[in-house]
Ligand SMILES: Nc1ncnc2c1ncn2[C@@H]1O[C@H](COP(=O)(O)OP(=O)(O)OP(=O)(O)O)[C@@H](O)[C@H]1O
């Protein structure tokens with residue numbers, strides 16, 4: 443699903459470019475569940491934006507489903523995102539004027555799905571994240587943890603092959619976190635490929651493969667050997 447080879451990413455800075463990723467190689471097989479951990483500022487979100495075709499590497503090669511996305515133009519990247527990828531952003535990035543239902547349904551709107559089907563799928567996604575009854579609330583009328591769950595509902599609503607979750611449980615209490623981790627297990631069992639970024643060792647321990655982002659690269663931090 444994901445083959446990254448020697449990915450580098452530098453951001454321009456006042457005192458020269460700041461190299462955040464300096465040679466990341468990462469292979470994630472279809473249907474895997476991988477967790478990325480690492481210190482704050484180590485480049486996890488930067489890597490997720492590249493994985494999600496929202497940003498392009500400074501150099502290196504990235505194949506997604508066998509397609510070389512590092513050579514695609516913006517319109518092609520946009521189509522890849524729309525068809526294949528669901529995101530939970532670290533800062534949620536919900537649309538403030540839209541209700542929970544409309545936010546969750548948004549990826550289906552981009553895919554041209556009819557309204558009735560969009561609303562049905564969005565209501566089902568909100569149910570899966572435990573937000574039935576909040577369909578018509580706007581983000582400003584919800585708690586941080588509820589907004590975070592709307593973000594997850596939006597990510598899974600279109601049943602994307604690749605689900606990228608950047609700290610999807612950071613704002614949740616233990617019970618809600620565990621419900622969301624159970625949901626990620628279900629989505630994994632349904633065949634979605636999941637990349638989970640987390641500071642929470644318990645959340646990371648639920649993934650089959652674990653990686654650590656540090657000093658600009660990604661190293662394997664172990665695999666789950668027992669059945670889930
Ligand atoms: N658009 C940008 N321009 C310049 N520097 C950036 C930009 N985005 C990120 N950085 C820098 O890249 C580094 C990695 O940031 P990133 O957000 O990827 O870290 P992270 O591992 O996700 O951290 P956290 O755990 O706190 O979310 C940081 O030093 C940050 O300042």
Ligand SMILES: [Mg+2]
Nearest residue numbers: 486487488532
């Ligand atoms: Mg981050």
